Amino acid sequence: MLTEKEPSRSRKARSAGQILGTNDKLDAIYERILAAVMEHRLIPGTKLVEEKLASVFHVNRTRIREVLSRLAYEGVVTTIPNRGAFVASPSVEEARHIFQARRIMEPALIRSLVDKGTDEDFQKLHAHVAEERDARERGDKRAVIRLSGEFHLLIAEMVASPPLIKLMRELSSLTCLIILLYDSPNVPACPNHEHTDIIAAMEEGNIEKAIALMIGHLDHIEATLDLSLPEDTEVDLEAIFG
Ligand SMILES: [Zn+2]
CATH class of the missing domain: 1.20.120.530 (GntR ligand-binding domain-like)
Structure with missing residues:
Protein backbone atom coordinates (compact mmCIF):
# COMPACT_ATOMS: atom_id res chain seq x y z
CA MET A 1 0.00 0.00 0.00
CA LEU A 2 2.73 2.42 0.98
CA THR A 3 4.70 1.82 -2.22
CA GLU A 4 1.56 2.56 -4.23
CA LYS A 5 0.88 5.74 -2.32
CA GLU A 6 4.34 7.27 -2.73
CA PRO A 7 4.18 8.01 -6.49
CA SER A 8 0.70 9.51 -6.30
CA ARG A 9 1.83 11.83 -3.50
CA SER A 10 4.79 13.06 -5.49
CA ARG A 11 2.66 13.45 -8.64
CA LYS A 12 0.32 15.60 -6.63
CA ALA A 13 3.19 17.71 -5.27
CA ARG A 14 4.56 18.18 -8.78
CA SER A 15 1.25 19.24 -10.24
CA ALA A 16 0.70 21.72 -7.39
CA GLY A 17 4.08 23.21 -8.21
CA GLN A 18 3.19 23.34 -11.89
CA ILE A 19 -0.14 25.05 -11.22
CA LEU A 20 1.53 27.72 -9.10
CA GLY A 21 4.52 27.81 -11.40
CA THR A 22 6.27 30.04 -8.89
CA ASN A 23 8.05 27.86 -6.31
CA ASP A 24 11.47 28.31 -7.90
CA LYS A 25 10.84 31.99 -8.32
CA LEU A 26 9.79 32.40 -4.66
CA ASP A 27 12.91 30.53 -3.54
CA ALA A 28 15.03 32.82 -5.68
CA ILE A 29 13.41 35.96 -4.23
CA TYR A 30 13.84 34.57 -0.71
CA GLU A 31 17.53 33.85 -1.38
CA ARG A 32 18.15 37.30 -2.84
CA ILE A 33 16.53 39.13 0.09
CA LEU A 34 18.34 36.93 2.63
CA ALA A 35 21.65 37.46 0.83
CA ALA A 36 21.05 41.22 0.82
CA VAL A 37 20.50 41.11 4.61
CA MET A 38 23.58 38.96 5.20
CA GLU A 39 25.76 41.08 2.96
CA HIS A 40 24.47 44.22 4.70
CA ARG A 41 22.94 45.71 1.58
CA LEU A 42 19.69 45.67 3.58
CA ILE A 43 20.40 46.68 7.15
CA PRO A 44 18.33 46.05 10.31
CA GLY A 45 15.26 48.28 10.50
CA THR A 46 14.91 48.67 6.73
CA LYS A 47 11.27 48.72 5.64
CA LEU A 48 10.48 46.03 3.06
CA VAL A 49 7.77 47.68 1.00
CA GLU A 50 5.58 44.97 -0.59
CA GLU A 51 4.58 46.86 -3.72
CA LYS A 52 8.15 47.97 -4.45
CA LEU A 53 9.51 44.43 -4.02
CA ALA A 54 6.66 43.12 -6.19
CA SER A 55 7.61 45.51 -8.95
CA VAL A 56 11.37 44.86 -8.62
CA PHE A 57 10.89 41.08 -8.78
CA HIS A 58 7.98 41.15 -11.31
CA VAL A 59 5.55 39.17 -9.12
CA ASN A 60 2.34 40.12 -7.35
CA ARG A 61 2.18 41.25 -3.73
CA THR A 62 0.73 37.93 -2.55
CA ARG A 63 3.97 36.21 -3.58
CA ILE A 64 6.08 38.84 -1.82
CA ARG A 65 3.93 38.37 1.29
CA GLU A 66 4.67 34.62 1.19
CA VAL A 67 8.40 35.28 1.04
CA LEU A 68 8.20 37.85 3.84
CA SER A 69 6.25 35.52 6.12
CA ARG A 70 8.88 32.82 5.58
CA LEU A 71 11.59 35.32 6.55
CA ALA A 72 9.49 36.42 9.54
CA TYR A 73 9.14 32.80 10.68
CA GLU A 74 12.93 32.53 10.63
CA GLY A 75 13.26 35.74 12.64
CA VAL A 76 15.03 37.67 9.91
CA VAL A 77 12.01 39.91 9.29
CA THR A 78 9.67 41.55 11.80
CA THR A 79 6.12 42.42 10.79
CA ILE A 80 4.36 45.28 12.56
CA PRO A 81 0.55 45.51 12.13
CA ASN A 82 -0.49 48.48 9.96
CA ARG A 83 3.15 49.39 9.34
CA GLY A 84 4.49 46.48 7.32
CA ALA A 85 7.59 44.30 7.26
CA PHE A 86 11.06 45.34 8.40
CA VAL A 87 14.45 43.68 8.52
CA ALA A 88 14.57 42.41 12.13
CA SER A 89 16.55 44.64 14.37
CA PRO A 90 17.46 43.35 17.81
CA SER A 91 18.64 46.44 19.64
ZN1 LIG B 1 31.58 29.36 19.34
Missing part, protein backbone atom coordinates in the same frame (compact mmCIF):
# COMPACT_ATOMS: atom_id res chain seq x y z
CA VAL A 92 22.23 46.81 20.77
CA GLU A 93 20.96 46.41 24.32
CA GLU A 94 19.14 43.15 23.44
CA ALA A 95 22.27 41.83 21.74
CA ARG A 96 24.39 42.62 24.79
CA HIS A 97 21.81 40.97 27.08
CA ILE A 98 22.07 37.77 25.05
CA PHE A 99 25.85 37.67 25.40
CA GLN A 100 25.57 38.44 29.11
CA ALA A 101 23.21 35.47 29.55
CA ARG A 102 25.59 33.23 27.61
CA ARG A 103 28.58 34.27 29.74
CA ILE A 104 26.66 33.25 32.86
CA MET A 105 25.27 30.01 31.47
CA GLU A 106 28.06 28.49 29.40
CA PRO A 107 30.79 28.26 32.09
CA ALA A 108 28.39 26.10 34.10
CA LEU A 109 27.92 23.83 31.08
CA ILE A 110 31.71 23.58 30.63
CA ARG A 111 32.12 22.67 34.31
CA SER A 112 29.54 19.87 33.99
CA LEU A 113 31.05 18.52 30.80
CA VAL A 114 34.56 18.37 32.31
CA ASP A 115 33.06 16.44 35.25
CA LYS A 116 30.80 14.11 33.27
CA GLY A 117 32.02 14.13 29.65
CA THR A 118 32.82 10.77 28.04
CA ASP A 119 35.30 10.01 25.26
CA GLU A 120 32.29 9.72 22.97
CA ASP A 121 31.17 13.26 23.89
CA PHE A 122 34.56 14.70 23.00
CA GLN A 123 34.67 12.73 19.75
CA LYS A 124 31.30 14.23 18.82
CA LEU A 125 32.61 17.73 19.53
CA HIS A 126 35.72 17.13 17.40
CA ALA A 127 33.54 15.79 14.56
CA HIS A 128 31.36 18.88 14.82
CA VAL A 129 34.36 21.22 14.59
CA ALA A 130 35.50 19.29 11.50
CA GLU A 131 32.11 20.01 9.91
CA GLU A 132 32.50 23.70 10.72
CA ARG A 133 35.94 23.70 9.09
CA ASP A 134 34.51 22.10 5.92
CA ALA A 135 31.75 24.72 5.70
CA ARG A 136 34.32 27.50 6.16
CA GLU A 137 36.52 26.03 3.42
CA ARG A 138 33.49 25.82 1.09
CA GLY A 139 32.83 29.49 1.87
CA ASP A 140 29.32 28.60 3.07
CA LYS A 141 28.93 31.45 5.51
CA ARG A 142 25.38 30.62 6.54
CA ALA A 143 26.38 27.03 7.37
CA VAL A 144 29.35 28.37 9.34
CA ILE A 145 27.09 30.60 11.45
CA ARG A 146 24.58 27.78 12.01
CA LEU A 147 27.23 25.18 12.88
CA SER A 148 29.02 27.64 15.18
CA GLY A 149 25.82 28.04 17.16
CA GLU A 150 25.19 24.29 17.18
CA PHE A 151 28.60 23.65 18.75
CA HIS A 152 27.45 25.48 21.88
CA LEU A 153 24.05 23.79 21.77
CA LEU A 154 25.73 20.38 21.50
CA ILE A 155 27.57 21.03 24.78
CA ALA A 156 24.25 21.94 26.44
CA GLU A 157 22.58 18.80 25.08
CA MET A 158 25.35 16.66 26.59
CA VAL A 159 25.04 17.94 30.15
CA ALA A 160 22.04 20.21 30.70
CA SER A 161 18.42 19.64 31.73
CA PRO A 162 15.61 20.26 29.21
CA PRO A 163 14.78 23.83 30.36
CA LEU A 164 18.45 24.83 30.07
CA ILE A 165 18.73 23.19 26.65
CA LYS A 166 15.66 25.13 25.51
CA LEU A 167 17.18 28.36 26.81
CA MET A 168 20.50 27.61 25.11
CA ARG A 169 18.65 26.91 21.86
CA GLU A 170 16.93 30.32 22.03
CA LEU A 171 20.13 32.15 22.96
CA SER A 172 21.94 30.36 20.18
CA SER A 173 19.42 31.20 17.43
CA LEU A 174 19.20 34.81 18.61
CA THR A 175 22.99 34.97 18.44
CA CYS A 176 22.87 33.62 14.87
CA LEU A 177 20.43 36.36 13.92
CA ILE A 178 22.57 39.03 15.60
CA ILE A 179 25.61 37.72 13.74
CA LEU A 180 23.63 37.71 10.48
CA LEU A 181 22.60 41.29 11.12
CA TYR A 182 25.63 42.85 12.77
CA ASP A 183 28.63 40.82 11.66
CA SER A 184 31.11 42.50 9.37
CA PRO A 185 31.18 40.60 6.07
CA ASN A 186 33.95 37.99 5.97
CA VAL A 187 34.53 37.97 9.73
CA PRO A 188 34.03 34.37 10.96
CA ALA A 189 31.23 33.76 13.48
CA CYS A 190 33.13 31.48 15.86
CA PRO A 191 36.81 31.06 14.94
CA ASN A 192 37.38 27.31 14.54
CA HIS A 193 40.57 27.15 16.56
CA GLU A 194 38.79 28.66 19.59
CA HIS A 195 36.31 25.75 19.65
CA THR A 196 39.23 23.32 19.28
CA ASP A 197 41.11 24.99 22.18
CA ILE A 198 38.02 24.76 24.42
CA ILE A 199 37.64 21.03 23.68
CA ALA A 200 41.36 20.44 24.37
CA ALA A 201 41.19 22.19 27.77
CA MET A 202 38.11 20.14 28.71
CA GLU A 203 39.84 16.91 27.66
CA GLU A 204 42.83 17.85 29.87
CA GLY A 205 40.32 18.20 32.71
CA ASN A 206 41.39 21.81 33.19
CA ILE A 207 38.06 23.40 34.21
CA GLU A 208 39.38 26.91 34.91
CA LYS A 209 41.26 27.08 31.60
CA ALA A 210 38.26 25.76 29.64
CA ILE A 211 35.94 28.31 31.30
CA ALA A 212 38.39 31.17 30.68
CA LEU A 213 38.64 30.13 27.03
CA MET A 214 34.84 29.98 26.67
CA ILE A 215 34.34 33.43 28.22
CA GLY A 216 37.15 34.82 26.06
CA HIS A 217 35.48 33.21 23.03
CA LEU A 218 32.08 34.83 23.77
CA ASP A 219 33.80 38.20 24.39
CA HIS A 220 35.57 37.77 21.08
CA ILE A 221 32.34 37.12 19.11
CA GLU A 222 30.63 40.09 20.76
CA ALA A 223 33.64 42.32 20.02
CA THR A 224 33.68 41.42 16.30
CA LEU A 225 30.05 42.55 15.89
CA ASP A 226 29.33 46.08 14.82
CA LEU A 227 26.61 46.91 17.34
CA SER A 228 26.36 50.53 16.29
CA LEU A 229 24.46 50.47 13.00
CA PRO A 230 22.18 53.43 12.26
CA GLU A 231 18.40 52.91 12.29
CA ASP A 232 15.61 54.12 9.97
CA THR A 233 17.94 54.59 7.03
CA GLU A 234 16.22 55.21 3.71
CA VAL A 235 17.25 52.71 1.07
CA ASP A 236 16.49 52.40 -2.60
CA LEU A 237 15.09 48.86 -3.07
CA GLU A 238 15.20 49.29 -6.84
CA ALA A 239 18.91 50.12 -6.75
CA ILE A 240 19.63 47.04 -4.60
CA PHE A 241 17.60 44.49 -6.59
CA GLY A 242 16.93 46.16 -9.93
